[in-house]
Amino acid sequence: MFLSNSSRSSRNKRVKTRFGRIILFLFAACLAPFLAAGPGWAAGSITISGSSMLFPLEQVWAVAYMKSHPGVHISVASTGSGFGISNAANGNITIGASDAYLTKDLRKRYPNLVSVPIAFDDAQVIYNVPGLPKSVTLRFDGKVLARIFLGKIRFWNDRQIRALNPGVHFPHTRIRVVHRADASGTTFVFTDYLAQTSSEWFNQVGRDMSPAWPVGSGYNGSDAVVAAVMSSPGSIGYVGLGWVKEYKLTTAALKNLDGYFVEGSVDTIRKAGHAALKDPSFPDDFNRSMVWNIHGKDVYPDANFEFWMINTNLDGETMKHVRDLIMWALSEGQNAKYTVDSGFAPLPFRPLKGRLDKIIHRLLPGNSYNVRSPG
Amino acid sequence: MSVVETGKQEKLLQRKEALERRVTGKETMVQSDRIFGWGLKAGGLLIMALFLVVLLVCIVTAWPSIRKFGFSFLWSQAWNPSRGIFGGLTYIIGTFWVTGIALVISIPVAIFSALFLSDYAPKWMSGIVSTLMEMLAGIPSIVFGAFGITFMVPILRDHLEPFLANTLGTRWDFFNGDALGYGVLAAGIVVGFMIVPLVATVTRDSLLMVPQEMVEASYALGATKAETLFFVKLKAVIPGIVGSVILGFGRAVGETMAVLLLIGNQASIPETIQDVGYTISSLLANTFTYAVIDPLYAAAEVELGLILLMMTLVVNTLGRKLLMRLMGGRLAGSVGGG
Amino acid sequence: MARMSVSRFYAYYGENAALRDISLEIPDRQVLALIGPSGCGKTTFLRSLNRMNDFVKEFSIEGHVTLDGVDIYSSEMHPVMLRRRVGMVFQKPNPFHKSIFENVAYGLRIQGVRSRTILSDMVEKSLRAAALWDEVKERLDSSAFSLSGGQQQRLCIARALAVEPEVILLDEPASALDPISTSRIEELIQDLKTQYAIVIVTHNMQQAARISDQTAFFLSGELVEMGETSRIFTNPSDPKTEDYITGRFG
Numbered sequence: 030m031f032l033s034n035s036s037r038s039s040r041n042k043r044v045k046t047r048f049g050r051i052i053l054f055l056f057a058a059c060l061a062p063f064l065a066a067g068p069g070w071a072a073g074s075i076t077i078s079g080s081s082m083l084f085p086l087e088q089v090w091a092v093a094y095m096k097s098h099p100g101v102h103i104s105v106a107s108t109g110s111g112f113g114i115s116n117a118a119n120g121n122i123t124i125g126a127s128d129a130y131l132t133k134d135l136r137k138r139y140p141n142l143v144s145v146p147i148a149f150d151d152a153q154v155i156y157n158v159p160g161l162p163k164s165v166t167l168r169f170d171g172k173v174l175a176r177i178f179l180g181k182i183r184f185w186n187d188r189q190i191r192a193l194n195p196g197v198h199f200p201h202t203r204i205r206v207v208h209r210a211d212a213s214g215t216t217f218v219f220t221d222y223l224a225q226t227s228s229e230w231f232n233q234v235g236r237d238m239s240p241a242w243p244v245g246s247g248y249n250g251s252d253a254v255v256a257a258v259m260s261s262p263g264s265i266g267y268v269g270l271g272w273v274k275e276y277k278l279t280t281a282a283l284k285n286l287d288g289y290f291v292e293g294s295v296d297t298i299r300k301a302g303h304a305a306l307k308d309p310s311f312p313d314d315f316n317r318s319m320v321w322n323i324h325g326k327d328v329y330p331d332a333n334f335e336f337w338m339i340n341t342n343l344d345g346e347t348m349k350h351v352r353d354l355i356m357w358a359l360s361e362g363q364n365a366k367y368t369v370d371s372g373f374a375p376l377p378f379r380p381l382k383g384r385l386d387k388i389i390h391r392l393l394p395g396n397s398y399n400v401r402s403p404g
Numbered sequence: 405m406s407v408v409e410t411g412k413q414e415k416l417l418q419r420k421e422a423l424e425r426r427v428t429g430k431e432t433m434v435q436s437d438r439i440f441g442w443g444l445k446a447g448g449l450l451i452m453a454l455f456l457v458v459l460l461v462c463i464v465t466a467w468p469s470i471r472k473f474g475f476s477f478l479w480s481q482a483w484n485p486s487r488g489i490f491g492g493l494t495y496i497i498g499t500f501w502v503t504g505i506a507l508v509i510s511i512p513v514a515i516f517s518a519l520f521l522s523d524y525a526p527k528w529m530s531g532i533v534s535t536l537m538e539m540l541a542g543i544p545s546i547v548f549g550a551f552g553i554t555f556m557v558p559i560l561r562d563h564l565e566p567f568l569a570n571t572l573g574t575r576w577d578f579f580n581g582d583a584l585g586y587g588v589l590a591a592g593i594v595v596g597f598m599i600v601p602l603v604a605t606v607t608r609d610s611l612l613m614v615p616q617e618m619v620e621a622s623y624a625l626g627a628t629k630a631e632t633l634f635f636v637k638l639k640a641v642i643p644g645i646v647g648s649v650i651l652g653f654g655r656a657v658g659e660t661m662a663v664l665l666l667i668g669n670q671a672s673i674p675e676t677i678q679d680v681g682y683t684i685s686s687l688l689a690n691t692f693t694y695a696v697i698d699p700l701y702a703a704a705e706v707e708l709g710l711i712l713l714m715m716t717l718v719v720n721t722l723g724r725k726l727l728m729r730l731m732g733g734r735l736a737g738s739v740g741g742g
Numbered sequence: 743m744a745r746m747s748v749s750r751f752y753a754y755y756g757e758n759a760a761l762r763d764i765s766l767e768i769p770d771r772q773v774l775a776l777i778g779p780s781g782c783g784k785t786t787f788l789r790s791l792n793r794m795n796d797f798v799k800e801f802s803i804e805g806h807v808t809l810d811g812v813d814i815y816s817s818e819m820h821p822v823m824l825r826r827r828v829g830m831v832f833q834k835p836n837p838f839h840k841s842i843f844e845n846v847a848y849g850l851r852i853q854g855v856r857s858r859t860i861l862s863d864m865v866e867k868s869l870r871a872a873a874l875w876d877e878v879k880e881r882l883d884s885s886a887f888s889l890s891g892g893q894q895q896r897l898c899i900a901r902a903l904a905v906e907p908e909v910i911l912l913d914e915p916a917s918a919l920d921p922i923s924t925s926r927i928e929e930l931i932q933d934l935k936t937q938y939a940i941v942i943v944t945h946n947m948q949q950a951a952r953i954s955d956q957t958a959f960f961l962s963g964e965l966v967e968m969g970e971t972s973r974i975f976t977n978p979s980d981p982k983t984e985d986y987i988t989g990r991f992g
Contacts, residue, residue, distance in 0.1 A: 115697050211691060239690075247668060247680075247682075247690070
């Protein structure tokens with residue numbers, strides 16, 4: 030149609046070519062980002078995305094690291110652990126951040142991913158029981174907690190709760206279960222504890238970042254969970270270490286493997302980490318829960334590692350930058366001003382080192398983790 | 405040839421030239437019109453292409469779930485990602501709950517405020533209220549959600565929900581739920597607030613367009629103002645109201661942030677008006693970034709998104725049919741009366 | 743005998759006097775035609791007879807209009823009651839968005855008539871009186887807008903008749919209609935005057951001459967003269983009337 034009209038003046042042709050140029054320009058403008066994105070990022074550039082929980086820690090790390098390592102550019106994004114894992118697996122990003130380790134299924138689906146532990150987090154139980162003094166710390170074991178979250182224990186003065194908390198007077202108030210609505214690492218570690226300690230929970234719900242909750246109400250983000258628990262009498266929920274600290278919340282003591290009731294704190298979490306890493310049966314790829322098989326008196330039973338997922342297929346140049354960043358993050362980066370201030374517990378270095386060597390070796394054959402511990 | 409005649413001829417020539425210039429000018433105008441037309445056509449095609457691409461991508465992404473679960477996806481409640489079992493009924497029903505409550509609450513409020521604005525409010529007041537209403541329609545939904553949490557939830561939890569349970573609830577279990585504040589009622593009320601301006605504005609505009617002759621005819625028969633308003637004007641604007649309600653439905657059914665903050669995000673089918681629930685859009689907002697690690701999980705969520713799209717399409721089509729029926733007589737009338 | 747009487751009537755839109763010093767009698771069971779050029783105030787006058795001007799902003803009146811001796815602008819007569827007794831048909835057909843049946847029944851329904859038999863009887867009677875019954879009796883439930891323009895106007899007349907008024911005001915009722923519909927309306931008016939007092943505004947001199955018993959000629963807000971139609975059209979007393987009806991102006 031454009032060319033069929035033969036009686037076209039030269040003026041019209043000019044109009045046409047100008048129009049054509051505009052079209053071409055627009056077309057090119059649309060394509061440009063795709064063309065430019067082809068070969069990927071420059072060698073000194075590292076993209077980290079994934080877990081929204083790790084995002085604040087990664088931000089402060091990125092600022093500090095870029096200051097001390099000129100020439101390296103780190104960009105950080107919060108997209109959720111799911112995208113962190115899948116994007117790292119298909120090479121869209123350099124590092125995928127995840128709140129959870131790779132389960133057997135995921136390892137099968139993404140065989141080229143290596144998980145590197147980079148910090149500790151946990152799940153702590155918070156509650157709002159009418160008439161209970163703030164000084165009273167409630168005690169739960171996995172079985173009772175699971176029955177509460179399954180909706181089988183419905184009132185606060187239930188015999189099973191009273192049995193764990195002798196001397197505490199409970200009101201006859203309905204229990205309102207509060208959980209996370211979005212997929213969350215806190216949920217993962219919390220349901221992990223329930224699944225490891227209660228066969229009822231293991232069979233009916235299981236462990237997931239976003240499980241099928243039998244009862245309760247869900248809220249998007251830990252802020253909303255805290256708000257819901259605090260505003261609704263009778264509520265019980267769970268949040269991570271950082272939120273407990275920020276809102277100065279009273280949390281429950283959970284029963285650990287040796288029968289001790291332990292409250293979550295930086296100290297008890299690190300003790301759990303020590304115990305796990307000292308255990309020779311704990312896998313070198315860290316792909317197992319820390320809740321499992323951890324003995325000790327002051328060991329908090331509901332803590333987990335936070336992970337960076339690295340694709341073994343990264344090119345050598347990028348991999349060296351990644352290795353340097355991991356080494357920095359696990360030494361200098363574990364300083365309390367980064368980790369504790371962002372709501373995490375620092376990793377204990379010494380027991381970690383032997384396993385880290387193996388991980389680095391897998392990423393960059395011939396290399397090992399040879400940086401000294403900050404102490 | 406006389407001088408006068410030469411002058412005349414010159415004038416004629418000039419006019420002819422001017423005419424030719426005009427014609428040439430006209431021709432280029434036609435040309436630019438055509439180019440403009442191509443541009444518009446390209447825009448139209450782009451929109452169509454965009455719609456098809458989105459639809460296609462959705463169907464392709466959802467295919468594993470569609471193939472595995474078939475139609476049972478629509479009536480199965482089982483949703484267990486870690487076991488790879490998916491059924492969307494809980495979320496579909498939750499979506500209807502919130503939308504239903506929102507419409508039940510907003511339609512009467514919107515119609516009464518439209519009647520007030522068009523017929524009762526003094527001019528200065530209707531100006532202010534109309535402006536406020538348009539501003540209300542522009543408030544981001546997250547703000548409505550925050551308003552819901554800080555304002556509606558405590559009122560519902562401490563007053564309205566216990567009140568409903570103690571009055572209507574003694575008779576009908578439907579109202580006899582646990583007063584949590586969060587839930588389908590809170591989400592429905594706040595979404596209702598969000599669509600009031602939409603329905604009210606369209607209804608007010610239609611009311612203002614009702615012919616004065618029709619109103620006078622009612623007065624001339626001895627009708628009072630209220631009778632005229634309810635029996636003549638409202639009747640005349642029903643197509644406008646239906647249209648705006650369809651728009652409102654579309655907004656309510658897809659509303660995400662405000663609902664997500666208020667509904668309690670619990671995958672269970674509400675049995676009472678106080679219960680928590682889950683809608684399709686809030687499920688997707690909460691878990692889609694996680695669902696991507698498992699193709700079947702992601703497929704199930706995208707399939708829910710497709711169902712949402714179908715719901716709006718069906719309501720739009722039904723609404724249009726209804727409008728046609730309502731307006732059928734009117735159109736014939738305007739032809740006959742012409 | 744006069745059904746309504748108007749004395750020393752003035753009407754104002756804001757500061758402007760639209761009608762000045764009008765005095766006339768509206769006879770029962772006759773047709774009174776109001777004629778005059780556009781803007782002469784005849785429609786304002788018509789609408790003053792059932793207070794339809796009340797809805798016009800800044801409209802005010804002086805003088806008296808009585809219906810059966812009661813001043814319609816006094817507190818003794820509520821406008822709603824007045825309009826039930828003084829019905830009106832407008833220039834353009836203006837049915838409601840309802841069925842044919844409900845259009846006619848509307849006036850009765852708002853008076854609180856609920857009985858289906860009474861409503862049916864009154865609707866049939868009014869439609870027969872408006873010479874529309876035979877055309878619509880098979881489809882009373884279809885929309886009023888499915889009727890032709892002429893039918894719609896007769897429906898509007900039936901609607902006005904249904905509330906059993908005493909006076910019927912017609913504001914150029916045939917101006918929007920074709921000649922056949924117009925002649926049907928004219929026949930209808932002839933039938934109706936046996937029971938009602940009728941006031942009609944018209945621009946059509948032949949129509950006024952054909953259907954009215956009395957004619958009042960308005961000019962620039964004043965009543966120039968009023969009298970037997972036959973006299974006004976053959977032997978007007980005022981030269982301005984003669985100029986107008988012979989088409990010399992207006």
